[in-house]
Amino acid sequence: MNKKKKIDFKSVANVLLPLVLALLVGTVIILCMGENPITAYIALIEGAFKGKLKLGTTLASFTPLLLTTTAFIIAAKAGAFNVGVEGEVFLGGIVAAYIGINWTFLPKPLLLIACFVGAILVAALWAFIPAALRVYYNVSEVCSTILMNSVALYITNYLVSGPMSAGAANAQSDPVTVTLPQIMKPSSLNIGIFIAIIVTLLTIYILNKTSLGMKIRMVGTNPANAEFAGINPKHTFIKAMMISGAIGGIAGAIEILGVHGYFLNNFATGLGTNGMLAALIVKNNIVTAPAIAFFIAVLKSGAMGMQQATSVPKSLVDTITAVFIIFACMELIGNIRKSKKKSDEKKA
Amino acid sequence: MELGKIFNSSLIYATFRSATPIIYAALCAAITQQADILNIGTEGIMLIGAFMAVAVSYLTGSWLLGVLVAMVSGLVIAMVMAVGNIKFKSDICAIGMGINMFALAITKFLLNAWLGQSGTFMSPDIKSIPKVHIPGLSSIPIIGNIFNDWYITEWFVIVLIVVLWFVFYKTVWGLRLRAVGRMPMAAQTAGINVNAMKYQAIAISGLVGGLAGAHLSLGYSTMFVENMTSSRGFMGVAAMYFGGAHPVFTAIGCLVFGFTDSIGARLQAYGVPSQLVLMMPYVVTIAVLAISMATKMSAEKKRKSSLVSH
Numbered sequence: 001m002n003k004k005k006k007i008d009f010k011s012v013a014n015v016l017l018p019l020v021l022a023l024l025v026g027t028v029i030i031l032c033m034g035e036n037p038i039t040a041y042i043a044l045i046e047g048a049f050k051g052k053l054k055l056g057t058t059l060a061s062f063t064p065l066l067l068t069t070t071a072f073i074i075a076a077k078a079g080a081f082n083v084g085v086e087g088e089v090f091l092g093g094i095v096a097a098y099i100g101i102n103w104t105f106l107p108k109p110l111l112l113i114a115c116f117v118g119a120i121l122v123a124a125l126w127a128f129i130p131a132a133l134r135v136y137y138n139v140s141e142v143c144s145t146i147l148m149n150s151v152a153l154y155i156t157n158y159l160v161s162g163p164m165s166a167g168a169a170n171a172q173s174d175p176v177t178v179t180l181p182q183i184m185k186p187s188s189l190n191i192g193i194f195i196a197i198i199v200t201l202l203t204i205y206i207l208n209k210t211s212l213g214m215k216i217r218m219v220g221t222n223p224a225n226a227e228f229a230g231i232n233p234k235h236t237f238i239k240a241m242m243i244s245g246a247i248g249g250i251a252g253a254i255e256i257l258g259v260h261g262y263f264l265n266n267f268a269t270g271l272g273t274n275g276m277l278a279a280l281i282v283k284n285n286i287v288t289a290p291a292i293a294f295f296i297a298v299l300k301s302g303a304m305g306m307q308q309a310t311s312v313p314k315s316l317v318d319t320i321t322a323v324f325i326i327f328a329c330m331e332l333i334g335n336i337r338k339s340k341k342k343s344d345e346k347k348a
Numbered sequence: 349m350e351l352g353k354i355f356n357s358s359l360i361y362a363t364f365r366s367a368t369p370i371i372y373a374a375l376c377a378a379i380t381q382q383a384d385i386l387n388i389g390t391e392g393i394m395l396i397g398a399f400m401a402v403a404v405s406y407l408t409g410s411w412l413l414g415v416l417v418a419m420v421s422g423l424v425i426a427m428v429m430a431v432g433n434i435k436f437k438s439d440i441c442a443i444g445m446g447i448n449m450f451a452l453a454i455t456k457f458l459l460n461a462w463l464g465q466s467g468t469f470m471s472p473d474i475k476s477i478p479k480v481h482i483p484g485l486s487s488i489p490i491i492g493n494i495f496n497d498w499y500i501t502e503w504f505v506i507v508l509i510v511v512l513w514f515v516f517y518k519t520v521w522g523l524r525l526r527a528v529g530r531m532p533m534a535a536q537t538a539g540i541n542v543n544a545m546k547y548q549a550i551a552i553s554g555l556v557g558g559l560a561g562a563h564l565s566l567g568y569s570t571m572f573v574e575n576m577t578s579s580r581g582f583m584g585v586a587a588m589y590f591g592g593a594h595p596v597f598t599a600i601g602c603l604v605f606g607f608t609d610s611i612g613a614r615l616q617a618y619g620v621p622s623q624l625v626l627m628m629p630y631v632v633t634i635a636v637l638a639i640s641m642a643t644k645m646s647a648e649k650k651r652k653s654s655l656v657s658h
Contacts, residue, residue, distance in 0.1 A: 330436030
């Protein structure tokens, strides 16, 4: 019991210390710009929480982040570094939009389900490609998924400005005929947030309580050992990647059906990256990752308020989060402890 | 559609021209790969290099200073990655992606806060890298077309390929570097300071990455655009895999991407949708990568089985 507590302290400190360091860096930059950092940070918090609209917007941007974080983590548990979640969100979105616009012969509830199923299928198949390339041909999934993100972006870009275009000045599709009900007007928060929470809980359950989750974790920690125990590491890796893709697809469908109501060009830019960021900060701990995802959502939606209230551009917030993640990937605490122990030993 | 207009002698230079930034990026990744470090941060190092080159060239009016500062800033960023990976045991992919995000954010921020621009930064005050004009060459019909008026950095990349090949395979330092990459424990037993070798490899990689960015923003184009590297760093990493971190083969891989890029640019004139054209280098990269890794794998298998039978 005591041991467990110690580990928890360490992992909490390993998140908090980088956060403090990152905020310090931010403070120094703001001071250099001749602004008051406290005013800026207060403006940031107010921009994220003050009023129904702002709180709703924060929660609405938390929804896809929660899903992309979960998607990244389940792939990471099988040992994959799936940067391709963003591409999966884009493809999930375009499929949901296509079905939502064109399959009007279906009754509304069925149509809604069809949108989600289509998004899940296409996104999972998209994730199958880098997974198969990895296990059968040893192609680094980091490289292939990053490049495939660009491909996915250009595919949707082409569709929305060509065959699926609504003819407006902005590249966007016709409105979909079925939407997810919005619950906190005037913000775009919709019942998608409950779907996201359910999916996350389900993923936690799958990872920790089912045999598939057990296999995924085993393959992720030691594929050779997993194979020895009778698990096919290749199939398990592909399954984990496809689940990851499916979750990304759900995020895309929620964004299109719940937030926008039509397919908007470049709607998912940064969603996958930020999800990955949240996952990396807590080293793929699926239970604490949602908290970080929420924190990032707060930063993102508060950044606009900060830019309006002070002269600090919102790109500073991205810089602070990037510094946060760079420090968070390092094992700062463990290292300091170790070196302390070493010096103690030397003294003795 | 006339094939003669797509495939002509100017395609050779066009291919090389669009491949050069990727070759630099690939060399940046190849150096660390020789020490078995996957340099995912190439993209970020390059982007920061591109920004610093433009900013310094704009402020001082000297392209050389711009290139030097770009290389130094690439070095600094690479050292952050090195310290994080070697001293603080962070996952190389994680910190590499962190570096990439940091580069994207900080260049955007500095563009806003320092230069007072957003999105694109273009100015006549940005001095670009000069071209090498050889007077006698332009009178020779085809060769003059192909080889005249290259940027200095375009000539330099060829020098760099040869130098790196020599350093990797013909010098003691290169042998040690590869030993560290193959089997760090054995290298350590042989008396090589593994961490020092890794630091050196990442440092040199940072210098090359900064140069890659400088060439992109002062040679290939004369401006800075947010996220202007647009995955060129990752294409470089893919090319590095293709060439197995061998400088010459890696460069050949880059030329394949440059070729698709310039063919695509020509096809656009014939009404092929621009998105499909822009997509082509990425698709080709993935396909080439898959094919090369598959052949490598089967060759490996063959080698292993022949070992057993003898």
